[in-house]
Amino acid sequence: MKFFTSLVILFICLNLKAQELQSPSEFLGYELGSQFTRHHRVVDYYEYLAKSDPTKLQLKNYGQTNEGRPLVLAYISSSENIKNLDTIQQEHIKNTEGVGNPSTAIVWMSYNVHGNESVSTEASMKTVYELLTKKSEYLKNTVVIIDPCVNPDGRERYVNWYYQFKNTPNTVDPNSKEHHEPWLNGRANHYMFDLNRDWAWLTQTESQQRIKVYNKWLPHVHVDFHEQGVDNPYYFAPAAEPFHEVITDFQREFQTTVGKNHAKYFDANGWFYFTKEVFDLLYPSYGDTYPTYNGSIGMTYEQGGSGRAGLGVITSLGDTLTLKDRILHHHTTGLSTLEIASQNAVQLNKEFKKFYLPKNYKYKSYVLNGNPNKIEALTNLLAQHEIEYGWATGKTAKGFNFSTGKNSLVKTSNHTLVVGTDQKKATLVKVLFEPSTKLSDSLTYDITAWSLPYAYGLEAVASESKVNATLDTHKATVQKPEQINQKAYAFIAEWNSFSDAQFLAELVQNNIKTRHAKAPFSLDGIQYDRGTLIITKADNKNAPDFLNTLSKIAAKHKKTLKASNTGFVEDGKDFGSHSVQPLKQVKVAVLSGKPTATLNFGEIWHYFEQQLNYPVTILDTEYYKNVNLSNYDILILPNGNNYDKLFNPNRMNDLKDWIKNGGKLIAIGGALKPLSKEEKFKLKPKTVEADSFALVPIYDHNQREQIRNEITGAIFKTKVDPTHPLAYGYGDSYFSLKLGGAAYNYLENGTVAYLDANSTVPAAGFAGVDAQDKIGETLVFGVEEYGKGQLIYFVDNPLFRGFWENGKLFFANALFMVN
Numbered sequence: 001m002k003f004f005t006s007l008v009i010l011f012i013c014l015n016l017k018a019q020e021l022q023s024p025s026e027f028l029g030y031e032l033g034s035q036f037t038r039h040h041r042v043v044d045y046y047e048y049l050a051k052s053d054p055t056k057l058q059l060k061n062y063g064q065t066n067e068g069r070p071l072v073l074a075y076i077s078s079s080e081n082i083k084n085l086d087t088i089q090q091e092h093i094k095n096t097e098g099v100g101n102p103s104t105a106i107v108w109m110s111y112n113v114h115g116n117e118s119v120s121t122e123a124s125m126k127t128v129y130e131l132l133t134k135k136s137e138y139l140k141n142t143v144v145i146i147d148p149c150v151n152p153d154g155r156e157r158y159v160n161w162y163y164q165f166k167n168t169p170n171t172v173d174p175n176s177k178e179h180h181e182p183w184l185n186g187r188a189n190h191y192m193f194d195l196n197r198d199w200a201w202l203t204q205t206e207s208q209q210r211i212k213v214y215n216k217w218l219p220h221v222h223v224d225f226h227e228q229g230v231d232n233p234y235y236f237a238p239a240a241e242p243f244h245e246v247i248t249d250f251q252r253e254f255q256t257t258v259g260k261n262h263a264k265y266f267d268a269n270g271w272f273y274f275t276k277e278v279f280d281l282l283y284p285s286y287g288d289t290y291p292t293y294n295g296s297i298g299m300t301y302e303q304g305g306s307g308r309a310g311l312g313v314i315t316s317l318g319d320t321l322t323l324k325d326r327i328l329h330h331h332t333t334g335l336s337t338l339e340i341a342s343q344n345a346v347q348l349n350k351e352f353k354k355f356y357l358p359k360n361y362k363y364k365s366y367v368l369n370g371n372p373n374k375i376e377a378l379t380n381l382l383a384q385h386e387i388e389y390g391w392a393t394g395k396t397a398k399g400f401n402f403s404t405g406k407n408s409l410v411k412t413s414n415h416t417l418v419v420g421t422d423q424k425k426a427t428l429v430k431v432l433f434e435p436s437t438k439l440s441d442s443l444t445y446d447i448t449a450w451s452l453p454y455a456y457g458l459e460a461v462a463s464e465s466k467v468n469a470t471l472d473t474h475k476a477t478v479q480k481p482e483q484i485n486q487k488a489y490a491f492i493a494e495w496n497s498f499s500d501a502q503f504l505a506e507l508v509q510n511n512i513k514t515r516h517a518k519a520p521f522s523l524d525g526i527q528y529d530r531g532t533l534i535i536t537k538a539d540n541k542n543a544p545d546f547l548n549t550l551s552k553i554a555a556k557h558k559k560t561l562k563a564s565n566t567g568f569v570e571d572g573k574d575f576g577s578h579s580v581q582p583l584k585q586v587k588v589a590v591l592s593g594k595p596t597a598t599l600n601f602g603e604i605w606h607y608f609e610q611q612l613n614y615p616v617t618i619l620d621t622e623y624y625k626n627v628n629l630s631n632y633d634i635l636i637l638p639n640g641n642n643y644d645k646l647f648n649p650n651r652m653n654d655l656k657d658w659i660k661n662g663g664k665l666i667a668i669g670g671a672l673k674p675l676s677k678e679e680k681f682k683l684k685p686k687t688v689e690a691d692s693f694a695l696v697p698i699y700d701h702n703q704r705e706q707i708r709n710e711i712t713g714a715i716f717k718t719k720v721d722p723t724h725p726l727a728y729g730y731g732d733s734y735f736s737l738k739l740g741g742a743a744y745n746y747l748e749n750g751t752v753a754y755l756d757a758n759s760t761v762p763a764a765g766f767a768g769v770d771a772q773d774k775i776g777e778t779l780v781f782g783v784e785e786y787g788k789g790q791l792i793y794f795v796d797n798p799l800f801r802g803f804w805e806n807g808k809l810f811f812a813n814a815l816f817m818v819n
């Protein structure tokens, strides 16, 4: 009886406590969904919950955004589980090694990775509150990890803009300004990177900080909450084809189990939804696929709404979609996911263990040779993914050669990187390294090829048998530089990788005068290529503390400088020759604003500030016509769709004058179009004889017919002229990621990277047959001389999503070497 009484008292206490806990509306002082909640208030609410109920919710900071906002994770479970959180985490990770028998489900829910898909963060607050109160039974056997806002900078950009432009009260008229975000919309992060394309490449600070915690947990289920167009109702799992072939039967089935549970609630409420369409599981850098390749059930949920929806909007069907509706739907799927995970906790653990059993993938080892800086860049990425790697112990390896597409034997040394599929992260290794990805359907949402050996510009073979290697993950690939020789006449540094460009960028900014060789030379028996950097004492005789500064910068970038006591070379041109040219501290401007593409503008911005570390001035098309271009050596035009209006005849004449006088214009993707229309420039689109268009008389076939003309992100082996300054540091071929079928003729002089008639079949990925025809004999990268200046054309974008490591030196060449 006494026991019973205390139980009752305990129950009442707990209940009271639950009742005391303030709902989001109570805490915020307005009804959830009647306003957007600013990020600091969201964090306040989570902090309040952690303070009010620390036995069930812990809040941990995992980093900071570019704009200084906190990144937080809430861990929610029963008080018993929260007490043992570390043990639960350790037992769960041991399960990946086949040890133990855990039974707690781990569910990670990520909200608002796209900033203007703004309902998610609001819904997270409602969900966490319900979880701590009415739905706490799920927590008995489930640990829930909630990231209330993956992209705070993007979300605040949207919310702040919305407050500035919304009507009072808000209007549901879709024509009102509050439903039309400006050019710099809220979807991406500070640098205009789409964080939901960055899970595998980890180019952004948010992703880099998140992955550390993510790898500690490797949840059973990961949900990424999104929004789609206002006229679509709701999308949830199961996903659409193509599914990557590594996805297990259980992962497929469980997507359906989850989807059916959601459908139950949506049906009961009379809400519309769709499944198995649009959102596929292939490209590895999404918040659904990346977790899937790490053993999770990874899912995307899409509510209709996003930046167009505001607090309420009339859809094309004439319905009014409100923020409150949107919250309710995301809240429902969130709880439904937790319900299903909790019900299936034992099975999730069992299947998770199975996922990590040794795999028998066709390729057992990937073997990579090449420039030590490129190898190091790749190992830095692998380390962040906790992918193990090592160094070859044998003399040779045999397998599929990525460069030739045939089987071959390659030499190996203890500098040869080996990445095996006999490790915990085997599936991720296969997905990121395999030469080409099997497509169960060529209609996909994103690029179809990304294989890392191509992206990093390394010579690689995929071997069907295990290649022996030392597992010495921490070995430095780049040698520590030696002390520099104080007496030298000049110092010589290589020009072969993006790391060399970072080194040059810092030299230039420290006023260390640097020259580069325009012809190969040999000295002290060593052969040097075009582009080699030469830093002479004579050039820097007035620089205070020259040797000390040079030495510090070289050490920071791990560069070994070859000292020479003479400028007299054995072969080639001496250091005083006209062929050994000084490099200029160039002043660079990039155009932003409409019609430039936000994402490509962001890629350029990030390249300068976070990769190359070199200053760039950001101009805007709004006032570009008032800018005196002669203040700049270089102007960059990002990809964009409709430049014609910007370059009216007057502006085009100004631009031509500026180039004629020595200006350097760098144009990417769609920015080439207006230039190709200017009769004075030699760039011209390739005209293809119009095929008699075979109309397929079935309406339903049109989408499939369309893809004959498309290239959905595929990798092509291009030919390169390594004697051209734009290609210094490259060999005679380069693997380029092509994102579309744009086709320009060769330039008479200055065709630097190109596809010939025989190189139109992609090395990896999908290209429609008609598109293949069209890109034969076309330009990929080229330079046109015009007066004293140049136009540099990048038909393909070498900075795409910041992950195509081997393209970055082309861009550095465009800045420094071409002149």
Ligand SMILES: [Zn+2]
Residues within 6 Å of the ligand: 114, 117, 196, 225, 226, 227
């Ligand atoms: Zn989204």
